[in-house]
Amino acid sequence: MKRIDAHQHFWRLAERAGSWPPAELTAIYRDFLPQDLVPQLAAHGIDGTVLVQSMPSVADTEFLLHAAKASPFVLGVVGWVDLKAADAAWQIASLAEDSKLKGLRPMLQDLDDERWIDDPALKPAIEAMLLCGLSFDALVLPRHLPALLAFAQRYPALRIVIDHAAKPPIASGEHASWAADLRQLAALPQVYCKLSGMVTEAGLGWTLADLQPYASVVLEAFGPGRVIWGSDWPVVNLASDYAGWIEASARLIGGLSEQERAQVLGLNAIRFYHLD
Structure with a gap:
């Protein structure tokens, strides 16, 4: 079985x-670089990763592309461009000259405007993404899902993956409105969802029973053919660790067939991100 960690980060605090x-997030307030992740990949049989941006700057994207070039296990990078900038199309084309760039991710969760993504002004950037064969990672909270639905309906040819299942409010146990909005997006065949980030939303002291209802919605709505597993390392360290999430996610998908588990744990990422 080919195993892909489709959501991990690197950063250097000095940059x-x-x-x-x-600084108060002591578990992750330090540099995280390729040599820190290699032991985890080896211990858990991970064959490759997708490296995802964590800062809204082209400089950060260039840093990630450089790290990917020096790290054979990094099969793809999801970077950042200001999609509403006047030169967004040019920036996208320029970055996409690096074959490791597989997608882009605006940090929608940090924007005050919940409808930012539902704006025709993004058209030149999205057309450039489509021309370059790039996908779209949606870093959203549940409140952003209606606007993301409108965006996805406007661009049916754009491959979209919802990061961390849209960060549902697992800690408070709320469920209904998030699930309804997620199911509407799942009805669009180009939209995928990442099974990642759940323990962080549940918080310290989480149990499998806390996660199960949310994972069940994701798996039922998107099916095993459109769910993509990721660790969200090192952010996962805020509430667990790599091994803890590996064990929990294995139990969350334990009811799937061997072929379905292979899809979630690697094949879907390879197809979605066009990984080599």
């Missing part, structure tokens, strides 16, 4: 100029 993470 983040006060950006997230803050």
Whole structure:
């Protein structure tokens, strides 16, 4: 079985100029670089990863592309471009000259405007993404899902994956409105969902029973053919660790067939991100 970690990060604090993470998040307030992840991949039989941006800057994307070039296990990078910038199409085409760039991710969760993504002004950037064969990672909270639905309906040819299942409010146990909005997006065949980030939303002291209802919605709505597993390392360390999430996610998908588990744990990422 080919195993892909389709959501991990690298960063150097010295280059983040006060950006997230803050110092009080001691578990992740340090540099995280390729040599830190290699032992985890080896221990758990992970064949490759998708490296995802964590800061809204082209400089960060260039740093990730450089890291990917020096790290054979990084099969693809999801970067960042200001999709409403006047030169967004040019920036996208320029970055996409690097074959490791597989997608882009605006940090929608940090934007005050919930409808930012539902804007025709994005058309030149999205057309450039389509021309370059790039996908779209949606870093959203549940409140952003209606606007994301409108965006996805406008661009049916754009491959979209919802990061961390849209960060449902697992800690508070709320469920209904998130599930209804997620199911509407799942009805669109180009939309996928990542099984990742759940323990962080559940918080310290989480149990499998806390996660199960949310994972069940994701698997039922998208089916095993459109769910993509990721660790969200090192952010996962806020509430667990790599091994803990590996064990929990294995139990969450334990009811799937061997072929379905192979899809969730690697094949879907390879197809979605056009990984080599």
